[in-house]
Amino acid sequence: MAARTTIHINGVTGYIGGTVLARLLDHPKASSFTITALLRNAAKAEKLKALGVTPLLGGLDDEALIEKAASEADVVIATADCDHEPSCYAILRGLKKRFEATGKRPIFINTSGTGALSDNSQGMYRSDVIYDDANADQIESLPVTNMHRTVDTAIAQAGAAGYVYTYIVLPSTIWGYADHALVRAGIANHRSLQMPAVITGSLLRGRAGVLGRGASIWPSVEIGELGELYVLLIDAVLRDPASVPNGREGYFFGAAAEFSWYEASRAVGEAMVALGRTDDPEPTSFTEEEIAKWYMGYDMSSNARCRATHSYALGWQPTKTKEDFLGSLRREVEGCIEKPFPLSSRQL
Incomplete structure (x- = not known):
């Protein structure tokens, strides 16, 4: 019997997280996934149960709950709030416990955003600076004061520490109305911000x-095509996490x-x-x-501005x-x- 993969995901009532979870539920290997999802809404939690997902009622400030869920997961996918430091650190603590208990490095896929690349142009000029997700030195040169950089940096450092494989997806301006099972069930948001x-x-x-x-x-990136990027990344790391750029190298721009x-x-x-x-x-x-x-x-x-070299290398073709x-x-x-x-x- 094939081993099951335990996945914990947050942000499933949102635009990105709902799309990612819907893709997991439609995945050819969905029957081998055991999925838990963090959310606050009890009514939506009941709807998730009907889709085969185990809900965990709580929010991002419920650190003990998040740490425990991460400690029991092979894969954690975070899509809820890329600037929420307490939940990020709770996930990392849980994944470290997972590694100490199993001797196997778990996987952490975090959602950030290309806002991390932002300059202070205030709409007044076009920049010629283009960031490449395959250029770790260039990304590390970004000020830690930029949007999302505090959390991104902590995650990359955890990957470098060797107890977890870390991958950071940075979507750009997402557009389009999401249309999938979680939207139709009234669980997930269908529109961008x-x-x-x-x-x-x-x-x-x-x-x-x-x-x-x-x-x-x-x-920019269309929501369905962004969902495809997540699936390609998940598939690649489940096959062989060490073969996919990770840690300080593990950035993937969702940018078309x-x-x-x-x-x-x-x-x-x-x-x-x-x-x-x-x-x-x-x-x-x-x-x-x-x-x-x-x-x-x-x-x-x-x-x-950015170039999605790592994302395209996964086979992503927006x-x-x-x-x-x-x-x-x-x-x-x-x-x-x-x-x-x-x-x-x-x-x-």
């Missing part, structure tokens, strides 16, 4: 908005077609015109007051283009009209 934030602010002000001049460049923030906001403006929400598609700069009110904590003005991304934004505008995205506690 970045562009709905831009869109909701634009709808509130009655004109497409952009931070600065919108000149900065980011990559590039766009400028101006191009994205212009597409939002065109959709707003078509839907009768403005009479001019040309974006204007968000004011300092609007930024302070709506966009503190959002990264929508930096450059975060096909969605910049035009596909920009074309998807009308649906996002329609979605934000139907259900506005919460920008701040003052706007909820």
